[in-house]
Amino acid sequence: MIDRFPTFKAGHIFNKYPYTIEENLILKYDKINLEYPCRMDAMAINPAAVCYNDNLIFTPGEVVVSLNRKIKVSVEIISETGGLIEISERTQRKVLIKHAYKIMSNTLKVNPSVKIDVDSSEIIKHCGFGSSSSTIAAVASAINELYGHPISNKDLIKFLASNHGEEISDENEEDLKMVQCIGGGATNGLTEEGIIIIAGKATSIAKLKYESDVLIGIPKDFKTKNADELMKLEEENLWKFKKTGDEYAEKIAYNLLHKALPDLCNGSIRELADIVFNYRFNMGSIENCSFVYKKMLCEARELRKLYENGNCEFLTLSSVGPAFMAIVKDNKQKQMCKETMEKIGMNVIETSICNNTYEVTDKQERKNFWKDKKTAKEFTERPISQYIINEIEQILNNKEIQKAIDVGCGGGRYSRFLKQKGIDTLAIDKYKEMAFSLREENINFIQANMDNIPMDDDEFDLILCIGVIHNAVTKKEFIDTIKEFYRLLRNDGYVVLSVFTNDVISDDLKCIDDSVYDVLNKSPMVLLSKDEICEIVKDIGFYIDKKVDEHITNVGTGKRNVYTIRLRK
Known part of the structure; x- marks a missing residue:
């Protein structure tokens, strides 16, 4: 048995891609530029399943909301061979880029020399945006595009989710920390529609195209922690996640099946919003996540009134926080949510739901x-x-x-x-x-x-x-x-x-x-x-x-x- 949530070298593959890849893949493009959306993780369907397991495949399921906040990636071929990777100076979190490049090259059985540039200025790391998994997925998707998309989107989601890691520190560009990945950060950019329910092994079982504005509140005084520090804190609190899952998972699953899924089929998110709100605010989820930010419970007491009083359509903490997200239907709701968030000391980001997969913004065909x-x-x-x-x-x-x-x-x-x-x-x-x-x-x-x-x-x-x-x-x-x-x-x-x-x-x-x-x-x-x-x-x-x-x-x-x-x- 390996150590609980270990560190590992960038590029290490824990779970190999299970299908046959064509030998001697031919480069289709010299350069791919794409924009990849990030997400909000509205809830885990069974939080007990985020606890450690030996195969490092995590199956709690989750509710994902895809956002029009984009990671911009450019991958350019220097040579078909050589295995060299040049990462631009402005690119942050270089170890994530290395990891994506190495696991894709290994899986596709290719060895290109590349230049990679990543602009993640729209995304705040370790706040609930899925910035790590979306960054890895964005670079992996660009490499997949270079070779003509040999791995399908649904298979790429599973592969990336089962080989995830996050940077230990800004200085360490070689090692990653094993972190649970349910698949949301890959799913939101590799799946059409903006509201997605994931179950089992990173599998989308329901999705809905939903047009709406979104407000995200982040505490002004929040100081970002690195993955190693966060995981130590999370490990100390995993018993709480397990307790919540053991107590409420069956109820949540029943309500999703018999209330939320039929409602989604009719174009509504009302039942899903109720389930998410109850999980976060009434079943102990926010308390379980409060190790991330000590004022989280106080914020939650003020913010819950927005949903209870009908001033937003959907309200949740994202992942383990500290970002809270509100989906609003009109300017009146938007103004009320914004004022409330600002009043309790939050910076407010205004965005909207993204109902599309990543977008290739430029590509240069391979000159052969x-x-x-x-x-x-x-x-x-x-x-x-x-x-x-x-x-x-x-x-x-x-x-x-x-x-x-x-x-x-x-x-x-x-x-x-x-x-x-x-x-x-x-x-x-x-x-x-x-x-x-x-x-x-x-x-x-x-x-x-x-x-x-x-x-x-x-x-x-x-x-x-x-x-x-x-x-x-x-x-x-x-x-x-x-x-x-x-x-x-x-x-x-x-x-x-x-x-x-x-x-x-x-x-x-x-x-x-x-x-x-x-x-x-x-x-x-x-x-x-x-x-x-x-x-x-x-x-x-x-x-x-x-x-x-x-x-x-x-x-x-x-x-x-x-x-x-x-x-x-």
């Missing part, structure tokens, strides 16, 4: 070198290399080749040559844009990644891979591609492999990971030594039949060492 029409045209018109043609001719003289595959065919120059020789030829490329001309020439083409080719074992007599395999995103993809060649090749078949090596590293290359180099204005590539390449192919089962060629070429942005070998199985 291999999808550019100019690139495709250049590779289509590029002449074939004579030494490759000579090698193919020599192979044809030695062995009858019935079926061949051109892996990473690009513009298709070698696919055409093979077809002209009467060989049944399949061309494949990761980017269909590169092979636009092959369709016109009736050459078989499949769009596929080179490490996952949808063909049967022992299908081909000859595999060509000319100037392609170094475009792997990782060393693992490089090795998996060689394994895929071994699977596809018939016994006694040939592979002609032409690859860039690390013998020449020009100024346009920057090493950002294990053998992975960032390339100016292009996708990254994997550059290995000749010895390492030879060791990889031998370990997989090939033998090197011949060293075909080695030379240095200029690719425009810099020089590359080109190494070509012939493999046999």
